[in-house]
Amino acid sequence: xxxxLTRKCEFSASHHYHNPAFTAExxxxxFGKCNNPNGHGHNYTLEVTVKGEVDATTGFxxxxxxxxxxxxxxxxxxxxxxxxxxxxxxxxxQIPTTENIAIAIWKRLEGKLHVAKLHRVRLYEMHxxxxxxxxxx
Amino acid sequence: MKAHLTRRYWFAASHRLDTPKLTADxxxxxYGKCNNPFGHGHNYALEVTVxxxVEAATGMICNLVDIDRTVKHHVLERFDHQNLNCVPEFREIxxxxxxxxxxxxxxxxxxxxxxHLEKVRLEETSQNSFxxxxx
Numbered sequence: 001x002x003x004x005l006t007r008k009c010e011f012s013a014s015h016h017y018h019n020p021a022f023t024a025e026x027x028x029x030x031f032g033k034c035n036n037p038n039g040h041g042h043n044y045t046l047e048v049t050v051k052g053e054v055d056a057t058t059g060f061x062x063x064x065x066x067x068x069x070x071x072x073x074x075x076x077x078x079x080x081x082x083x084x085x086x087x088x089x090x091x092x093x094q095i096p097t098t099e100n101i102a103i104a105i106w107k108r109l110e111g112k113l114h115v116a117k118l119h120r121v122r123l124y125e126m127h128x129x130x131x132x133x134x135x136x137x
Numbered sequence: 138m139k140a141h142l143t144r145r146y147w148f149a150a151s152h153r154l155d156t157p158k159l160t161a162d163x164x165x166x167x168y169g170k171c172n173n174p175f176g177h178g179h180n181y182a183l184e185v186t187v188x189x190x191v192e193a194a195t196g197m198i199c200n201l202v203d204i205d206r207t208v209k210h211h212v213l214e215r216f217d218h219q220n221l222n223c224v225p226e227f228r229e230i231x232x233x234x235x236x237x238x239x240x241x242x243x244x245x246x247x248x249x250x251x252x253h254l255e256k257v258r259l260e261e262t263s264q265n266s267f268x269x270x271x272x
Contacts, residue, residue: 030200095195099196099197128145129142129201132141133140
């Protein structure tokens with residue numbers, strides 16, 4: 001029987017939205033306040049949901065300690081208290097929107113899980129705004 | 138790549154659940170306290186989920202400002218601090234949260250441009266919530 005398990009963690013980071021292919025005016029119009037070149041920040045909440053069969057011996061879908069370590073290493077250590085545009089490699093070439101951060105987190109976690117399968121990455125930028133990514137093309 | 142984006146809003150409104158298709162006794166039996174002739178109110182929490190490809194140029198599925206403007210103008214300003222029984226959508230139907238959720242889904246489906254409406258989720262209280270998912 002498939003069971004879904006969700007683990008939550010938090011990180012705080014700054015970013016700004018800017019596309020060098022746009023003019024300054026287009027950047028301001030498309031990205032609004034998020035275009036401020038000095039950046040601004042959020043407390044992000046990340047929920048990682050994995051799915052799998054319950055192991056008959058351990059009763060686990062996944063070893064939570066291992067999942068926590070992977071999330072800390074791949075996401076929190078890399079993004080917490082960082083300026084995403086300048087300090088996280090994915091955002092040298094991509095705009096660090098919540099959509100793109102969720103996709104980047106999925107790519108960082110996918111393949112690192114040995115037993116369970118990654119089902120959903122949910123990233124809250126604020127309590128009233130979040131993105132879900134299911135690994136869809 | 139395809140992602141889902143959800144935005145959460147709040148509005149407060151009153152309603153009374155009562156249908157002319159039932160007798161007064163039947164209405165009381167079916168709707169209980171919600172049949173109180175004077176009505177009662179809720180703080181509704183509304184979640185609007187859209188989905189689509191993340192645009193390479195913007196890193197976004199759609200412009201959040203457009204979603205906020207549409208929801209504010211066509212839903213929040215119409216329903217916030219209103220008696221739902223007096224709103225045109227509920228002249229003929231009972232303003233249950235099921236029907237309110239469907240009404241909001243239909244309004245947004247019509248009004249949101251260039252965006253795929255994936256789901257509307259409506260919390261009537263912290264214990265009750267309803268979802269309409271686009272087919």
